[in-house]
Amino acid sequence: AQSVAQPEDQVNVAEGNPLTVKCTYSVSGNPYLFWYVQYPNRGLQFLLKYITGDNLVKGSYGFEAEFNKSQTSFHLKKPSALVSDSALYFCAVRDFSGTASKLTFGTGTRLQVTL
Amino acid sequence: NAGVTQTPKFQVLKTGQSMTLQCAQDMNHEYMSWYRQDPGMGLRLIHYSVGAGITDQGEVPNGYNVSRSTTEDFPLRLLSAAPSQTSVYFCASSYSKQGIYEQYFGPGTRLTVT
Secondary structure, eight states: OOEEEOOOSEEEEETTSOEEEOOEEEOSSSOOEEEEEEOTTSOEEEEEEEOSSOSEEEOGGGOEEEEETTTTEEEEEESSOOGGGOEEEEEEEEEOOTTSOEEEEOOOEEEEEEO | OOOEEEEOSEEEEOTTOOEEEEEEESSOOSEEEEEEEETTTEEEEEEEEEETTEEEEOSSOTTEEEOOSSSSBOOEEESSOOGGGOEEEEEEEESOTTSOSOOEEOOOEEEEEO
16 A cells, blocks of 8 residues: 655744655555645645656745655755744655545644744 | 535534534535544545545545535535544545545534544
């Protein structure tokens, strides 16, 4: 089965500094990878996805993610963090087993950006 | 478009009671799904549907039923609530059942079972 791992429960960064939220994956075949963000008391919002093509994927709110096949990683990055980026971030992988495609989520990483 | 809507926002049930969580989308999406979110466990798929009349089980289907009589609606029924079903429930929809496109999530229903 496909899976993703987010090794950090929480990431702390100062505003203006670069941020990285880590994700590694385990899939058979080509991976379809996603990042979602959840603000307090809200549903998840799509940030970006990797299907094929360039290893650096750009998404919403200035976020980008780097796909690395040899390291089986899909880390989320942003060059300069904002306090408003503080939220819960989920990595997900498409799992095409059974009758249709499904998303398998990681356990989430809480990003805390401070002044 | 309203997107994905869920009702109620909050619910408290006693053990053994039944209820239905409502989910609707107005984007004409084929694919709809229900997840539960628990601390430290991320989101886990309960049931999903690739179109009206078609449903399938996800990772944690026990204790839940679904049906999909229309494209727009995908209700989740708890048959006999248990404290282990205390969670936040999210409904999501997607244009493509192939999972190539992103999923759109509703605001969630926070359920407490006492």
